Amino acid sequence: MRKILIVGAGQSGLQLALGLQGHGYEVTLISNRTPEEIRGGRVMSTQCMFRTALRHERELGLNFWEDRAPRIEELGLSVAGPEVPGAGRERAVDWTARLDGHAQSVDQRLKMAGWLETFEERGGRLVIHGATLSDLDYFARHYDLVLVAAGKGELVSMFARDAARSAHTAPQRALAVAYTHGVEPRTGHPGVEAVSCTLVPGVGELFVTPALTVSGRADILFWEGVPGGPLDVFEDIKDPAEHLAATLDLMRRYVPWEYERAAKSELTDAGGTLAGRYTPTVRKPVGRLPGGGLVLGVADVVVANDPLTGQGANAAARCAAGYLESIVAHGDRPFDAAWMQATFDRYWESARHSTRWTNAMLAPPPHVLDLLGAAGRLPAVAHRIAAGFDDPADFADFFYEPEQAAAYLASVAGPAGVPAGGPAA
Known part of the structure; x- marks a missing residue:
């Protein structure tokens, strides 16, 4: 049985840990707080999970609050x-x-505390500890794979900023x-x-x-x-x-x-x-420990966007689902740097769309404001923008370039400026 260590008990870390448990892996999870401390603590986020992210939770049987949370x-x-x-x-x-x-939006105090308890009930090893680089240096020798899903603190310093993919150097x-x-x-x-x-x-x-x-x-x-x-x-x-x-x-x-x-x-x-506040940043996915061991960054450790477009928890769910698939498909082969990079690259194929869309909305150019205004007259445009919260990849086809946006609006409005129809509110 392969042994995997996950540092961080948020959306991505816990979803991945519980998913790996279901596939028979021996999983250790490091959290800096107990379930009781999380449940009784301060709110952590403004999560709103759209259709795809909810499906990932549902497929793992983790949708414990779906009947109680507002639809x-x-x-x-x-x-x-x-x-x-x-x-x-x-x-x-x-x-x-x-x-x-x-x-749906479920307070992460409820969700993470509940998932942590479920992880333990299913036989997972939970370590309550604020992990340091020296801790990981030791642990890396005893696990087949170490994943870092804690997006704050000194552990993030292992992952170098990707300047080519990071548009900002200060909080927006x-x-x-x-x-x-x-x-x-x-x-x-x-x-x-x-x-x-x-x-x-x-x-x-x-x-x-x-x-x-x-x-x-x-x-x-x-x-x-x-x-x-x-x-x-x-x-x-x-x-x-x-x-x-x-x-x-x-x-x-x-x-x-x-x-x-x-x-x-x-x-x-x-x-x-x-x-x-924090600075939106994309980081290199492979971290190297002082002793030479390698760790893989997860979700907002490596792709942290401003929450303006509500992508944080959704991206974390997509990342966990993709990493789970990649780990299981890898079988008994070593989790080397090439595998780590390839695993992240597959996640980036979706994450890059969230990053581009969020950066565009932080300083929307005039044609984007025109699109938002046109959505008030054209139900099909409103529907497409709303659907983009679940699938930001679609924005590449009509949102970013003025010429694209104008052509799209013309196609929806029709030659006489009459709406060509579409889903109404």
């Missing part, structure tokens, strides 16, 4: 217009599109999250759950996502602010109540239609807020 059937996108003195702001663009398959957004109860349903969409995204040009973005958290159904309020701009105020706020107050005050100022829904909301719990 997100639609995606809504708005662009805030300029502020009008005495009248505030209104939406310059506003549309909603059906998703091809439902999405200041991030602020609040998990809340009491957000009212969207007007005009009774009984249909949706992710709502509002772009405020030059300022940042707001996402409102229905979710399941430790205390039941919730809505995640997530601000992404341009660094140094009016939304970049959360890093020094330590009190959760003050964090929520700042979130709502900014909503009242920049997205009053969303503020109306959330004005009476309350935090789900004392750990329901999070703030921070």
Whole structure:
């Protein structure tokens, strides 16, 4: 039986560990926290899993919360217009599109704690320890393969930045999250759950996502602010109540239609807020330990995008699924550097689309804003953009170049500018 060590108990590390267990591998998992500490700690993310990622979990029998989490059937996108003195702001663009398959968001405190317990129940070895380079140097001699799925801390330093694939050298957004109860349903969409995204040009973005958290159904309020701009105020706020107050005050100022829904909301719990920032980076996938051993980076250790397009947890699920397939197919052969590089290269074939799309949306050129606006008039365009959250590869065919976008809009609108049809919201 081949022995595999995974460092990191997030979406990718746990999904991969549980998948390998199902194929008979002897798996050791290193986590820096116990399930109890995770469940009772601070929120970790704003995950929204779309159809493909949910399918990967379902195939492994890990969809424990699927019957309890809100079924997100639609995606809504708005662009805030300029502020009008005495009248505030209104939406310059506003549309909603059906998703091809439902999405869901489960608080990672629930998911990771539950998956860790399942890993142990199925016979996995769980080590609670903050792993260091010297630890891995020792462990690498005792395992057939070591994978690093912990995207922060000194372990990431083993993986060199890939300058050719990394567009940024500094954080592109200041991030602020609040998990809340009491957000009212969207007007005009009774009984249909949706992710709502509002772009405020030059300022940042707001996402409102229905979710399941430790205390039941919730809505995640997530601000992404341009660094140094009016939304970049959360890093020094330590009190959760003050964090929520700042979130709502900014909503009242920049997205009053969303503020109306959330004005009476309350935090789900004392750990329901999070703030921070990081630099989107692509790294080389093979790390070399001081003693010469090799380790393979997983998910956001090697491809870390800004969460603007909601790709983080989805990319992690795709990465874990691809790595699992590659490990099982490799049989008893050595997990050498060539195999590690090839395994990552197969993942990059999908991850590169998420990276390109996210970078485009961080500073959308005029033709992209035109596409978003046209989606309000052309249901087929809205549907295609919404579907791209699950399959970003499709954007390569119509999204990035002005000529492509114009040709696509003309084909949808028809020669007389009349919509040629498509899935309606």
